[in-house]
Amino acid sequence: MGNSFGTLFKITTFGESHGKALGVIIDGCPAGLDIDETFIQNELIRRKPGQSKITTQRKENDEFEILSGVFEGKSTGTPISLLIHNTDAKSKDYSHIAEKYRPSHADYTYDTKYGIRDYRGGGRSSARETAARVAAGAVAKLFLKKIGVDVTAYVSQVGTIQAPEYHEMDLSKTEDNIVRCPDPKVAEEMIALIDQTRKNQDTIGGVVTGVIKNTPAGLGEPVFDKLHAELGKAMLSINAVKGFEYGSGFKGVEMYGSEHNDLFYNDEGKVKTKTNHSGGIQGGISNGEDIYFNVAFKPVATIMKDQPSIDKTGDDATVSGKGRHDPCVVPRAVPIVEAMAALVIADFFLINKTSKLSD
Numbered sequence: 001m002g003n004s005f006g007t008l009f010k011i012t013t014f015g016e017s018h019g020k021a022l023g024v025i026i027d028g029c030p031a032g033l034d035i036d037e038t039f040i041q042n043e044l045i046r047r048k049p050g051q052s053k054i055t056t057q058r059k060e061n062d063e064f065e066i067l068s069g070v071f072e073g074k075s076t077g078t079p080i081s082l083l084i085h086n087t088d089a090k091s092k093d094y095s096h097i098a099e100k101y102r103p104s105h106a107d108y109t110y111d112t113k114y115g116i117r118d119y120r121g122g123g124r125s126s127a128r129e130t131a132a133r134v135a136a137g138a139v140a141k142l143f144l145k146k147i148g149v150d151v152t153a154y155v156s157q158v159g160t161i162q163a164p165e166y167h168e169m170d171l172s173k174t175e176d177n178i179v180r181c182p183d184p185k186v187a188e189e190m191i192a193l194i195d196q197t198r199k200n201q202d203t204i205g206g207v208v209t210g211v212i213k214n215t216p217a218g219l220g221e222p223v224f225d226k227l228h229a230e231l232g233k234a235m236l237s238i239n240a241v242k243g244f245e246y247g248s249g250f251k252g253v254e255m256y257g258s259e260h261n262d263l264f265y266n267d268e269g270k271v272k273t274k275t276n277h278s279g280g281i282q283g284g285i286s287n288g289e290d291i292y293f294n295v296a297f298k299p300v301a302t303i304m305k306d307q308p309s310i311d312k313t314g315d316d317a318t319v320s321g322k323g324r325h326d327p328c329v330v331p332r333a334v335p336i337v338e339a340m341a342a343l344v345i346a347d348f349f350l351i352n353k354t355s356k357l358s359d
C-alpha cells in the first residue's frame, strides 16, 4: 500500500519532484544478478525530462547512485537502494499554485487528504517519481533477461492518430523517433500533432501498448492476484492513466465466442494457440503466448493557458499555466510502462517458484 509495490520482488519509492532527491529500495532481488549500471542509466535516459521538443523542458540528467545491495557488480540479496538527485527544479516558478488548485492535477486531493502539500511542481504527485520506478524496473529487466523474457512498449495512439497492431510493425524501431512509435509515418503525424498542440498551449492524451514475449506458461495466481489484475494495478498506478485493457480488451465484446476463442494446436510438442485474443493470459495465469495490453493516458492537466478554478478557501481563482510541463506524456511513459510490467513479471516468477513441488 502507499509507497510500496510487489510481493517478493518489492519496491518502495521516495522523494518529491523539487526535493533534494528521489529514489527506490528494491527488496527481494535474488543474489548473484549482474547489475549492469550502464543498462540502468540508459533506461533512465529514455524516461528523463527535457529530451525533445515534445516533452517537458526541465533538464534533469537523472544520473543515479547505488547505495547498497550491490557488491563487485552483483546483487547481494540484500535491499538495493538507488538515489537520483534533483538538479534543475526551479521551484520558485510554482509559488502560484501554493494556494490554488490546478484543475485535474492532484493539488486539491493531496490538500484534502494530508492538510499539507509540497506545491513545488507536483511534489510527490509529480511523475518525476516514476524515475525511481524505471530504475527498479531496469533491475527487474536484468533479472528477466536471465530467463529470456522480453518486455517492450511503444506509443500506439496520440489523440485520434493510431498505429497498426503490434505484430504488423517492427518493434525494434520504437526508439528510432522521439514519439516512440515503431511506424515511421505514423510517428511523424503523432509528433506534428503533439507539437501543434504544444504551440496551441494545450495538451493531448494517448495510448501506450505493452508487449511481453517469452513469458513461461504458469505465472499468475488463479483468484484475486491474477496476472492481468496485477498488470492492471501496476499500469493504473502510473500518473495520468485512465484505462487498461489486455488481449482483445473492450473490442472483444463485439465478437462471437466462435471468433474469439483461441484454438489450441500442438506445435512440435509445444502447446500454442492459433489466435491470441486472450492476450497470453487465461484464468489469471500466463499461457506462454505474447502478453499484450493497452494503457490509456489522459491529456496533461497543466496547460499553458489561464483556467478558472478555486483557491484553498473555496473562492474563485484563476490558475495560470506556468512551469515546465509535458504537452503529452506517452513518449516518456513508454519506459515507465515497461518498468512496471517487468516488476510484475519478475514478482510472479519468484512467487511461482513456490507453487509446484517439481520446480
Ligand SMILES: Cc1cc2nc3c(=O)[nH]c(=O)nc-3n(C[C@H](O)[C@H](O)[C@H](O)COP(=O)(O)O)c2cc1C
Pocket: 056, 104, 105, 106, 122, 125, 126, 127, 130, 238, 239, 240, 241, 298, 300, 301, 302, 324, 325, 326, 327, 329, 332, 333, 336
Ligand atoms: C511521464 C509523465 C509525465 C507527466 N508530465 C506531466 C506534466 O508535465 N504536467 C502535468 O500536469 N502532469 C503531468 N503528468 C501527469 C500527472 O503526474 C498526473 O496527472 C497527476 O499526478 C494527477 O494524477 P492523475 O492524473 O493520475 O489523477 C505526467 C505523467 C506522466 C506519466
Ligand SMILES: C=C(O[C@@H]1CC(C(=O)O)=C[C@@H](OP(=O)(O)O)[C@H]1O)C(=O)O
Pocket: 017, 018, 048, 049, 056, 057, 058, 060, 120, 121, 122, 123, 125, 126, 127, 128, 129, 131, 239, 323, 324, 325, 326
Ligand atoms: C520532472 C519530470 O516531469 C514532470 C512531471 C510533472 C507532473 O506533474 O507529473 C510536472 C512537471 O514537473 P514539475 O514536477 O516540476 O511540475 C514535469 O516536468 C520528470 O518526469 O522527471
